[in-house]
Amino acid sequence: MSGLIPNASKSVVFFGNVPSATQDFSIATSGFNRGVLPVIYLGLPLVSGKLSLRDCQPLLLKISSKMETWGNKYISQAGRAQLIRSVIYGLQGHWSDCLFLPKNILKKIQSIMAKFLWKGTQQGPCFYKVAWKHCCLKKTEGGLGFKELLGWNQCVLQWQIWRIIRQEEHSLWLIWISKYLLRRRAFWTMQVPDKCSWGLRKILNARASVLQRVTYRVGRNSCFLLWHDPWCLRSPLLNRYGARAIRLWNLRTWRLLVP
Known part of the structure; x- marks a missing residue:
């Protein structure tokens, strides 16, 4: 459609859950080579799991x-x-x-x-x-x-959490986190999903250490979740009072609004 022709010698194709006959037909039609995971991009291996000695x-x-x-x-x-x-x-x-x-x-x-x-x-x-x-x-x-490299690793984890909670960048990874991982969930109080990559699991497990270093400033035009963000004494209200307090609050608020 664009008038451009892909270079078959520089292009590879990857398959996931595709029948063997379809794979052979696609390779023969396109002339591309079959790619093998993990992919090396900008000198880094693109893997979703924990890095192994072979990857490093x-x-x-x-x-x-x-x-x-x-x-x-x-x-x-x-x-x-x-x-x-x-x-x-x-x-x-x-x-x-x-x-x-x-x-x-x-x-x-x-x-x-x-x-x-x-x-x-x-x-x-x-x-x-x-x-x-x-x-x-x-x-x-x-x-x-x-x-100290072990401390450096902790700093990188905390920096990624800082990027997620600020939501000021427009990277593809942060958009995916917002649309997929945090869909109808709050970052500070959500449970670690069962089907979660190793990297995201490390980030979510590091939230407790980051809470001691993050301060929410409440003022005019502030944007935060009342029950789920650590705006009060560096701890979410949900963790301090439980879900029952939310139900009681919503019930009392509803009663006050009823004429």
């Missing part, structure tokens, strides 16, 4: 290859620390901003960075002069100012 292998290989290249040159310890801050944390941050990395992957990355910092190469044993958790302290506290 490209990240680990990229970090290791960078350090092997630097290990062939004479770099001081201060230079290695700067490379970790500017390059390695940039690679890991690109993944963490879009995907929630499992703890075993984050510990593996921290182990690679610690070995490179103290030895300069990944080959052979290494003597660690200071524990990595002490290296992640501020410089004023005697550390090296590195970011």
Whole structure:
């Protein structure tokens, strides 16, 4: 219809619950290759479940290859620390901003960075002069100012919750959350759905920790849910008084309105 012709060598087709005969006919007609999940987009695997070691292998290989290249040159310890801050944390941050990395992957990355910092190469044993958790302290506290990756993961979870409750962005993911996940439900008081992806389950389970850091300011033109949003003492009224209080409130309000 547009007059454009898709490039068969650059196009792939994915099937879900489609008969084999229909798949073979579609491939023969279009000339496309059959795609295999997970899909790599902008260097990231597009998966709906928990990331496995196989999914994160490209990240680990990229970090290791960078350090092997630097290990062939004479770099001081201060230079290695700067490379970790500017390059390695940039690679890991690109993944963490879009995907929630499992703890075993984050510990593996921290182990690679610690070995490179103290030895300069990944080959052979290494003597660690200071524990990595002490290296992640501020410089004023005697550390090296590195970011603790497990804490970074928690920050990313809380940032995603911040995006959901503000509802000021127009990304496709937030629109899907509003139309599908939050349909006739409130974010702070809803139950975790049984059929829920691993990433969304992590976000919903992190709500309790975020409640201690979020403050609703009530004023003119405020927009919030009376019973479900934590506008009073950082806790939803539904959790404090229960659903029975809502029914009693609605009943009394209805009686007051009746002439």
